[in-house]
Amino acid sequence: MASPDKVAAVAELVDEFRESNGAVLTEYRGLTVKQLQELRRALGEHARYAVAKNTLTKLAAQQADIEFPEELLTGPTAIAFITGDVVEAAKGLRDFAKENKTLVIKGGFLDGKVLQPDEIKKLADLESREVLLAKLAGGMKASIAGAAGLFNAPLAQAARLLAALQAKAEADPSVLAPAIGTAAPVAAE
Numbered sequence: 001m002a003s004p005d006k007v008a009a010v011a012e013l014v015d016e017f018r019e020s021n022g023a024v025l026t027e028y029r030g031l032t033v034k035q036l037q038e039l040r041r042a043l044g045e046h047a048r049y050a051v052a053k054n055t056l057t058k059l060a061a062q063q064a065d066i067e068f069p070e071e072l073l074t075g076p077t078a079i080a081f082i083t084g085d086v087v088e089a090a091k092g093l094r095d096f097a098k099e100n101k102t103l104v105i106k107g108g109f110l111d112g113k114v115l116q117p118d119e120i121k122k123l124a125d126l127e128s129r130e131v132l133l134a135k136l137a138g139g140m141k142a143s144i145a146g147a148a149g150l151f152n153a154p155l156a157q158a159a160r161l162l163a164a165l166q167a168k169a170e171a172d173p174s175v176l177a178p179a180i181g182t183a184a185p186v187a188a189e
Contacts, residue, residue, distance in 0.1 A: 006056060013052060013060030013079075020081040022110035024093055024120055025057075025068070028078045030102030036078075039103065042092035046084020052077060069114065072106045086110060090124035 002010075017023065028036065028051065040049045052060075054073040061068050082089040097103045105117045115123075169175050 009052075010056050010060045010063070013056060014063045016048070016050070016079075016081045017060060017064035017066055020083055022082045022086050022089075022108060022115075024080040024082070024089070024108035024115075025072050025106040026078050026080065026093070027075045027104040027106060028102075029076045029104075031100065035100055039092075039096050039100075042096045043080055043082075044084065044088045044092055047080050047082045047089040047092070049078060049080045052079055066109055066112065067114070068109070069107070072108075077106070080108075085130075087123055087126045090120050094121055094124035 031039070036049070043049055054077050057077060057079065058068070058073055080089055080093060093103075093105055097105055105120055107117055108115045108120060110123075165175075
């Protein structure tokens with residue numbers, strides 16, 4: 001029979017898995033308490049880093065309908081639960097792992113899909129959500145401005161044509177004379 005502490009720990013992990021956009025499993029062996037605090041700061045404000053027992057993590061993942069490969073749950077495991085920008089947290093993990101070789105990124109999941117360590121590193125290479133949204137907005141603004149210019153072009157061309165015709169008529173009033181009410185003579189054949 002499971003102890004109440006273990007049942008509560010599993011329930012907490014289940015909630016974390018269900019409320020997270022993704023999670024990254026790491027091996028933290030050899031990191032000091034100070035380094036773990038630095039890692040938590042590097043992950044950003046929308047991620048929570050927690051040390052968890054593998055057996056409890058496995059039970060919680062099963063209850064949350066997440067299937068991890070067995071190799072992810074070997075050795076000392078800590079989990080970065082990500083509720084916000086996944087790219088920001090992946091960058092924090094990647095950068096911290098570069099400086100601290102003892103941190104090993106084992107893998108994780110994102111929106112129910114299992115991720116390998118190299119896929120997490122690819123996520124870290126992406127630009128942040130805010131930058132991507134800004135680029136998208138800039139591209140959309142440019143497209144709209146181009147469309148507005150395209151729709152405005154015929155009107156501007158017609159206005160220039162009328163202005164040229166007016167200038168020509170002021171210089172030579174006979175240009176408009178046939179169009180004012182007299183029919184042009186029909187050429188005899």
